[in-house]
Structures are given as structure tokens and as C-alpha cells.
Amino acid sequence: MRAGDHIPRKRFGQHFLADHSVIDAIVRAIEPRAGQSMVEIGPGLAALTQPLVERLGRLTVVELDRDLATRLRQHPQLQVVESDVLRVDFTQLARDAGAKLRVVGNLPYNISTPILFHLLDHVDAIEDQHFMLQKEVVDRMVASPGTAAYGRLSVMLQWRYAMEDVLFVAPEAFDPPPKVDSAVVRMVPHAEPAAVDAALLSELVQVAFSMRRKLLRHSLGHWLAQRGLTDAFDLHRRAEEVPVAEYLELAARVQADQT
Incomplete structure (x- = not known):
């Protein structure tokens, strides 16, 4: 499929990957193998789709744009799911496939974070993920405590995944070029993640980072006090100074106290 045959739609956040050297580098990072x-x-104009399906034999693609989905259906090796990705049941797709899924994609920058959290709900059905995202988002995903990029996204994703920033991608690799740098991130689910309630952890971390420039006693302190756990945590730190493991330990304690 050629870019000239399709006008990118701003409402879908469409920026089509066009640099073949970048495409080759991404495919090498993914390492697709027959039968997976x-x-x-x-998939857009299938720039990444074609080299993937050549190695896999078959590939399922999720495409919201009706015109692109119609074109993709002409490919005999593709199973096309025409849908908003936030409505796709990846757990059911894995059941249908009889195996955990490898998920890849050039995620629309305007909804990349909701997609990541949607997939977090299906992490038990996933073998690994490779995504192209805005570089700033990838920086937040892989950030370490004590850095400006470290936040709620860092904690929630690092709870369930080991992550690696594997490739920088300049705007010129796309048609049309976005106004931001991009990067490819690898996400591999942890074999034995901490057993905490996702909704509870999300609420805890959201409260902690709601006043990130102030000490935690101004934010998380009040939240813990409402639960009778005023001595449960060192609150004389800022949210960005607390490692993921400590947030998980605190969530487990709050969870145990509530049961």
C-alpha cells in the first residue's frame, strides 16, 4: 500500500512509517518467527505489516480506519479486526489463537497511554509488546526513581513489565513527519509480579503523584490516614523518590488491611 493512495487522517493520529532502514531495525528488534x-x-499502510507477515505466515491486525481496513482485507495472510483498539479483547484473541500474544504497533500519540493501560488489563495473555511511541512517553515508561520523568505511568507499567528503550526514531522516518521524536520500547511481562489489586495501586499512585513537588505527607499522608495507616510509610519524601517496589509493598499492606 502506498502513502499517496491514502490521505493521513489527523483525528486518527496517522503518521505512516516510511523509512525502510528504521522498519528493518524494528523488525530485527521484534524477531518475529514462523507460527507465532x-x-x-x-498497521496503516502495512509498512511494518508486510515484513512481519512474511516471517510469521499469518498476522492479526487491528485497524480503526475503514478505508485502510478494507485494503488490508485484500491480503490473504491477514486477519483484520476493524475496531477501536480500546474495545478489543486481547485475552479472547489469545484464547482463539491458543497461545499468548506478541503485540506490536506504531501507536497513535493522542491515545497511546489509554492503549497501554487497556493492554495492562490483558497482560496475562501477552508474551511481549513492542511499540513505537512518542519519545517523551517512552522516557516516562522506563524512568527510574529520582528523575523528572518518573511518575504514575512508570510505576503502573514497571509493576507488570520489564521494559527497555530499544530504538530512537526521528520525525523524518514518517509521512507526514510528526512534530516530536519517537522511540521503540520493548515490554516483557514479569513472570511473578507482586500480587496487588490494580485499581487500588492505581488510586494510591495517582494520589501520591497528585502533588509531586510536595512531600508525600501532603497527599498520600491524608489518603493513608483515612485508612488508619498513618505509620505505614515514610512520608517525608516526594513521590518521585519512592521506588516501584515500595509502592507495591504499601499497596499490599493497604489491601491486607482492607480484607
């Missing part, structure tokens, strides 16, 4: 169950989010 893989789902590509937002």
Missing part, C-alpha cells in the same frame, strides 16, 4: 501469534495495532 502476533497482533499489530494500527
